[in-house]
Amino acid sequence: MQRQTRQKQAIYEVIENAKRPLLANEVLGLASKSVPSLSIATVYRNLKHLLGDKRIEVVELPGQNPRYELAGMAHHHYFQCRTCDRVFEIERCPGHLQDLAPLGFQVEGHEIVLYGQCQDCCSPSSEEQTKLEPEASFNANL
Numbered sequence: 389m390q391r392q393t394r395q396k397q398a399i400y401e402v403i404e405n406a407k408r409p410l411l412a413n414e415v416l417g418l419a420s421k422s423v424p425s426l427s428i429a430t431v432y433r434n435l436k437h438l439l440g441d442k443r444i445e446v447v448e449l450p451g452q453n454p455r456y457e458l459a460g461m462a463h464h465h466y467f468q469c470r471t472c473d474r475v476f477e478i479e480r481c482p483g484h485l486q487d488l489a490p491l492g493f494q495v496e497g498h499e500i501v502l503y504g505q506c507q508d509c510c511s512p513s514s515e516e517q518t519k520l521e522p523e524a525s526f527n528a529n530l
């Protein structure tokens with residue numbers, strides 16, 4: 389396989405396997421395992437290609453760097469952990485949000501982001517790890 393194709397494929401697979409939206413930095417960290425020579429510039433270039441091919445989509449949470457997930461996923465929402473900053477997908481949707489809108493307004497869409505502690509950061513053992521070695525708990529889930 390050509391080098392460029394291999395890089396692009398590695399980046400796509402990282403996003404596919406993550407099952408959650410990834411920052412470019414996270415993509416670099418994970419994809420470097422199969423393509424050690426990868427640089428952040430290469431990651432950005434390939435993300436742009438994958439976006440152009442409509443194989444991935446941008447997830448933008450207010451005031452944060454863009455994250456990337458597979459394109460064409462069903463309607464879903466996000467959960468961001470306040471401790472490790474990772475973003476996870478939520479499949480369920482409360483729906484029926486028309487009731488929240490002022491009288492006479494028509495709701496056409498919504499975005500929901502929950503904030504809190506992820507499973508890793510909730511459990512006492514990994515909380516300890518987070519305090520002692522922030523990177524250990526981060527890498528544990530990659």
Ligand SMILES: [Zn+2]
Pocket residue numbers: 469470471472473474505506507508509
């Ligand atoms: Zn967390």
Ligand SMILES: [Zn+2]
Pocket residue numbers: 463464465480481482483498500
């Ligand atoms: Zn929804």
